[in-house]
Amino acid sequence: MPLQIINLTKKFGEQTALDNINISIDKNEIIGLLGPNGAGKSTLMKSIVGALKIDQGEIIFNGMNISENEIESKKKIGFLPENNPLYLEMYVKEYLQFVANIHKISPARVDEVIELVGITPEKSKKIGQLSKGYKQRVGLAQAIIHQPDLLILDEPTNGLDPNQIIEIRNVVKEIGQQKTVLLSTHIMQEVEALCSRVILIHKGNILQDCPIDEFKGRFNSLEEAFASYTAVS
Incomplete structure (x- = not known):
């Protein structure tokens, strides 16, 4: 189990x-x-x-x-809390790269997860500029990036x-x-x-x-x- x-x-x-x-x-x-x-x-x-x-x-x-x-x-374990705490001043790809570095995983996984959650068009924007839907996707991306x-x-x-x-x-x-x-x-x-x-x-x-x-x-x-x-x- x-x-x-x-x-x-x-x-x-x-x-x-x-x-x-x-x-x-x-x-x-x-x-x-x-x-x-x-x-x-x-x-x-x-x-x-x-x-x-x-x-x-x-x-x-x-x-x-x-x-x-x-x-x-x-x-x-991956966790997306209800309040989805994100660093709003960071850019989407920069933030996910930061999370990947914490987990010591390949930068290639960042692009993979961006594609998976459907945020490719937004990856160069600041997180604070995103709609709530895209912020949720970024939160989901950080929760699954380390598989x-x-x-x-x-x-x-x-x-x-x-x-x-x-x-x-x-x-x-x-x-x-x-x-x-x-x-x-x-x-x-x-x-x-x-x-x-x-x-x-x-x-x-x-x-x-x-x-x-x-x-x-x-x-x-x-x-x-x-x-x-x-x-x-």
């Missing part, structure tokens, strides 16, 4: 953000991570990439405990227009054929278009972890299923 999350608990003061979470993720899956705002999705993603310290439990990635092998683990085994995307199409959404989805779908992708989103069409499996988290607990058809089950739509599972009883 490339990723195993075992009895993971994370607290912020008195509040339990993740409560004894257990997940196993195999290779070449695109998994939809769903949940209402404040459910614990971002906390889970940040714990996996090592941006948050784990209180209890462990995360095993490619056979290594990520808390004990932080640098080695991060070399094989990670696991790609974690937090709301990757948030705020994009319909054409941009389709383009980003196509890139993610292509990546998912060779890599494991964990995708957090509120857009159910995205889940339906991309994911084979759904993990639903609510109030720090996993309510569902199953194939997408099973999640939908008796409901007419994923939205209906989501509303029912997360309804206040």
